[in-house]
Amino acid sequence: MIAKNNVKDALSLYFISGTQDTDRDLHTVLEDALAGGITAFQYREKGAGSLTGKDKEQMARTLQKQCRQQNIPFIVNDDVDLALAIGADGVHVGQEDSRAEEVRLQIGPEMLLGVSAHTISEAEHALQSGADYIGVGPMYPTSTKSDAKDVCGPEMIASMRNANIDLPIVGIGGISAENAQEVIAGGADGISLISAISTANDPREKAAVLFHQILTAKQKR
Numbered sequence: 162m163i164a165k166n167n168v169k170d171a172l173s174l175y176f177i178s179g180t181q182d183t184d185r186d187l188h189t190v191l192e193d194a195l196a197g198g199i200t201a202f203q204y205r206e207k208g209a210g211s212l213t214g215k216d217k218e219q220m221a222r223t224l225q226k227q228c229r230q231q232n233i234p235f236i237v238n239d240d241v242d243l244a245l246a247i248g249a250d251g252v253h254v255g256q257e258d259s260r261a262e263e264v265r266l267q268i269g270p271e272m273l274l275g276v277s278a279h280t281i282s283e284a285e286h287a288l289q290s291g292a293d294y295i296g297v298g299p300m301y302p303t304s305t306k307s308d309a310k311d312v313c314g315p316e317m318i319a320s321m322r323n324a325n326i327d328l329p330i331v332g333i334g335g336i337s338a339e340n341a342q343e344v345i346a347g348g349a350d351g352i353s354l355i356s357a358i359s360t361a362n363d364p365r366e367k368a369a370v371l372f373h374q375i376l377t378a379k380q381k382r
C-alpha cells in the first residue's frame with residue numbers, strides 16, 4: 162500500500178488509461194510512461210470495446226504489478242469491488258458513481274480515495290466524505306470522456322484554493338504539454354491525462370516532457 166504522506170507529490174503526473182484509449186498493448190504504453198516518469202496510474206477500463214469481468218481483472222493485476230515494481234500508486238476507476246479484490250492502492254469515484262462516504266467505509270482508512278469535483282460544494286463534500294484527493298475538470302475540451310461536464314478551466318482550482326480547500330487537487334480534461342503549466346499555476350498539485358500519453362508516438366518522451374513542465378511550473382509558484 163502506498164503511503165499517504167505525500168499524496169500531493171504522488172499526483173504530480175497522473176496517467177489514466179484503459180485498453181480503449183490506445184491502439185497499442187497497454188502494458189507497453191504503461192511501461193513507457195513509467196520510464197518517462199509518471200507518478201501515479203489509474204486503470205480506467207470503460208466505454209466501447211473495453212474489457213469486462215475476468216479479462217478486466219487479469220489486465221488490472223498485470224498493470225498493478227508493473228506499477229508495484231516502480232513503487233507507483235495503482236488506482237482503479239469506478240470499480241470498488243475490483244480495487245478491493247486485487248488490493249489496489251486506491252479507487253477513484255465520480256459524482257455519478259458509488260457515494261464517496263460509502264466507498265470510504267468499504268475500503269477502510271489505508272486505501273487512497275479520489276473523488277471528482279466540479280464545484281466548490283462538491284469539493285467540500287468530498288473532503289467531508291474522506292477523500293484523499295479530488296480530480297477537477299474538465300480543464301479544457303476533451304474528446305476522451307463523452308459525458309464530460311462543461312469546461313471549468315484552471316480558474317475553478319484557483320477558486321477552490323481561495324475557498325480554503327487544501328486537499329490535493331489534480332486537474333483533468335484536455336490537458337497537454339501546451340497547457341499543463343497553466344493548470345499547476347492555477348493551484349493544482351498535479352495533472353492527470355489520458356490521450357496525451359496513451360496516443361503519443363513516444364509515451365516515454367511525452368511523460369518526461371510533461372514531468373519536467375510540472376516541476377518547472379511548481380518552482381515558479
Ligand SMILES: Nc1nc(C(F)(F)F)ncc1COP(=O)(O)OP(=O)(O)O
Nearest residue numbers: 238253254255256277295296331333353
Ligand atoms: N476518472 C477520473 N479521474 C480523476 C483523477 F483525479 F484521478 F484524475 N478525475 C476525474 C475523473 C472522472 O471521474 P468520473 O467523473 O467518475 O468519470 P469517469 O468514471 O468516466 O472517469
Ligand SMILES: [Mg+2]
Nearest residue numbers: 239254255258
Ligand atoms: Mg467514474
